[in-house]
Amino acid sequence: MEFNLSDYLSRRKELVDKKLLEYLLKSKNDLSKLHESMIYSVMAGGKRLRPLLCIASCEVLGDEIEKALPVACAIEMIHTYSLIHDDLPSMDDDLLRRGKPTNHSVYGEALAILAGDALLTDAFYFIVDEGISSGLKSSLLVEVIKDIANASGSRGMVGGQAIDLSLEGSKEVTIEMSERVHSLKTGALIEVSVMTGAKIGGANSKELYQLNSYSKALGLAFQIVDDVLDIEGGGEIGKNRGGDARNKKATYPSLIGLENAKRMAEQLTKDAVDALRTFGSEAAPLREIANYLGGRAY
Amino acid sequence: MEFNLSDYLSRRKELVDKKLLEYLLKSKNDLSKLHESMIYSVMAGGKRLRPLLCIASCEVLGDEIEKALPVACAIEMIHTYSLIHDDLPSMDDDLLRRGKPTNHSVYGEALAILAGDALLTDAFYFIVDEGISSGLKSSLLVEVIKDIANASGSRGMVGGQAIDLSLEGSKEVTIEMSERVHSLKTGALIEVSVMTGAKIGGANSKELYQLNSYSKALGLAFQIVDDVLDIEGGGEIGKNRGGDARNKKATYPSLIGLENAKRMAEQLTKDAVDALRTFGSEAAPLREIANYLGGRAY
Numbered sequence: 001m002e003f004n005l006s007d008y009l010s011r012r013k014e015l016v017d018k019k020l021l022e023y024l025l026k027s028k029n030d031l032s033k034l035h036e037s038m039i040y041s042v043m044a045g046g047k048r049l050r051p052l053l054c055i056a057s058c059e060v061l062g063d064e065i066e067k068a069l070p071v072a073c074a075i076e077m078i079h080t081y082s083l084i085h086d087d088l089p090s091m092d093d094d095l096l097r098r099g100k101p102t103n104h105s106v107y108g109e110a111l112a113i114l115a116g117d118a119l120l121t122d123a124f125y126f127i128v129d130e131g132i133s134s135g136l137k138s139s140l141l142v143e144v145i146k147d148i149a150n151a152s153g154s155r156g157m158v159g160g161q162a163i164d165l166s167l168e169g170s171k172e173v174t175i176e177m178s179e180r181v182h183s184l185k186t187g188a189l190i191e192v193s194v195m196t197g198a199k200i201g202g203a204n205s206k207e208l209y210q211l212n213s214y215s216k217a218l219g220l221a222f223q224i225v226d227d228v229l230d231i232e233g234g235g236e237i238g239k240n241r242g243g244d245a246r247n248k249k250a251t252y253p254s255l256i257g258l259e260n261a262k263r264m265a266e267q268l269t270k271d272a273v274d275a276l277r278t279f280g281s282e283a284a285p286l287r288e289i290a291n292y293l294g295g296r297a298y
Numbered sequence: 299m300e301f302n303l304s305d306y307l308s309r310r311k312e313l314v315d316k317k318l319l320e321y322l323l324k325s326k327n328d329l330s331k332l333h334e335s336m337i338y339s340v341m342a343g344g345k346r347l348r349p350l351l352c353i354a355s356c357e358v359l360g361d362e363i364e365k366a367l368p369v370a371c372a373i374e375m376i377h378t379y380s381l382i383h384d385d386l387p388s389m390d391d392d393l394l395r396r397g398k399p400t401n402h403s404v405y406g407e408a409l410a411i412l413a414g415d416a417l418l419t420d421a422f423y424f425i426v427d428e429g430i431s432s433g434l435k436s437s438l439l440v441e442v443i444k445d446i447a448n449a450s451g452s453r454g455m456v457g458g459q460a461i462d463l464s465l466e467g468s469k470e471v472t473i474e475m476s477e478r479v480h481s482l483k484t485g486a487l488i489e490v491s492v493m494t495g496a497k498i499g500g501a502n503s504k505e506l507y508q509l510n511s512y513s514k515a516l517g518l519a520f521q522i523v524d525d526v527l528d529i530e531g532g533g534e535i536g537k538n539r540g541g542d543a544r545n546k547k548a549t550y551p552s553l554i555g556l557e558n559a560k561r562m563a564e565q566l567t568k569d570a571v572d573a574l575r576t577f578g579s580e581a582a583p584l585r586e587i588a589n590y591l592g593g594r595a596y
Binding site for chain 2: 027085088091108111117118121122139141143146154155166
């Protein structure tokens with residue numbers, strides 16, 4: 001039977017959405033709009049790329065998807081917090097995200113900052129609480145927590161965002177500097193989504209190596225495609241187009257030209273798919289996710 | 299030999315300061331001022347109350363203080379992040395903290411938000427990385443991570459801050475609402491400092507219960523003393539005096555009167571010390587920390 005990506009994605013997405021909403025509603029109290037604001041952004045129609053990669057990576061190894069669900073959801077909470085903080089007036093100052101008003105434009109700056117802080121913190125609570133209920137061992141949980149915190153903190157995503165800010169408006173951004181920013185800011189969380197899924201699935205060292213190659217190629221391809229779509233536009237993004245140029249950000253198209261950027265995305269997508277060649281039909285989700293994401297740009 | 303609190307505090311503080319600085323310098327890169335900004339706030343002369351409580355609580359049980367150090371430092375990183383975000387223009391809009399310019403007035407709002415985000419995230423990395431090096435078991439680490447994330451997230455510190463914001467300027471704040479805000483916003487992290495130290499020290503259920511009573515009384519006493527000092531002033535605080543009244547915050551003195559607030563702090567301090575009565579001389583640090591903190595108000 002042929003693999004149907006859109007069917008696969010919508011079934012997995014439903015699991016993630018349900019789990020996330022369940023947790024947020026359970027934690028809610030009536031004394032502030034904090035949880036309302038958290039729910040607003042978490043349920044704002046994200047594609048759930050990172051949790052889907054985490055689940056699909058666990059599936060490649062043949063393990064139950066339920067085991068990957070706690071970590072998958074926690075990564076989405078961290079991703080959502082980063083979007084809320086990125087959109088703040090003192091950061092990118094964006095009013096729209098996925099076609100909807102950004103968190104701070106609905107709930108105000110203070111509550112948006114707190115909603116981000118809470119999602120980030122609660123993600124670690126969630127991993128332990130749900131991870132133990134799902135039968136994950138403590139030794140695996142601490143490894144996964146370390147990986148995720150490393151990928152999201154000062155030497156990962158936040159570090160990349162800080163470098164990006166410091167380079168803004170600078171005319172001396174090289175392609176190496178841009179790659180470093182992207183690999184920290186976007187790549188690190190995508191990679192850790194794949195790698196934690198693989199660890200939960202019990203991957204051996206060869207499998208970890210292959211999935212690491214896949215995730216690195218995919219992470220970079222994803223960023224380049226995003227840069228391309230920021231110029232060419234794409235219905236599903238729902239952001240104000242041309243935001244990067246407006247904020248004078250160094251992007252792949254601005255550094256190597258639009259056509260070269262598209263070719264680079266295409267090659268990286270092939271590299272990602274190629275890294276999966278020794279896996280069987282269980283790798284169909286990861287393979288088709290890469291083809292789908294890369295294919296948006298060319 | 300009589301217990302010398304000031305000597306004890308300065309020796310323990312030195313351990314914490316050294317460990318924190320070591321970690322932050324190790325993580326630094328030269329492409330942005332992120333780590334400089336993190337170091338600025340972490341090393342801005344805090345009293346290290348929370349890490350000292352964590353260490354002292356572990357010592358009560360007779361365990362090595364080095365074992366508590368990773369968690370103690372991580373809690374201080376979380377405390378520091380919360381101060382950086384609290385001081386932001388959209389929150390309390392404070393320009394001074396401990397007599398020095400606040401993070402955002404030195405590094406700008408965007409980098410201050412990111413420094414806070416990074417300290418919060420890195421705290422979880424640090425617990426696992428340093429905790430494993432110090433020989434803490436995975437099962438203990440996941441329990442401690444869950445406790446700390448619960449105390450700091452949407453059902454703890456951030457939740458309290460959100461409720462506090464929503465009540466600001468409101469005339470209908472009851473003493474119960476104020477207690478709830480304080481217990482979440484300040485109490486939760488103080489309590490978890492004591493309780494994680496106790497768990498690391500191997501406390502049994504009776505000891506956990508006693509230390510929980512101590513930490514609850516201490517946490518509330520601490521908040522009331524802070525409210526009192528915001529009116530009466532105290533050299534070591536170094537904040538702009540009267541900030542609570544300026545921001546129209548409900549405080550204990552504004553709700554029950556200054557003298558009643560002082561008496562309440564005194565009683566809570568006695569309760570805290572009383573909870574330690576079955577412990578021997580090992581409890582001297584916890585006892586004297588409570589007497590010292592409470593004593594500042596009366």
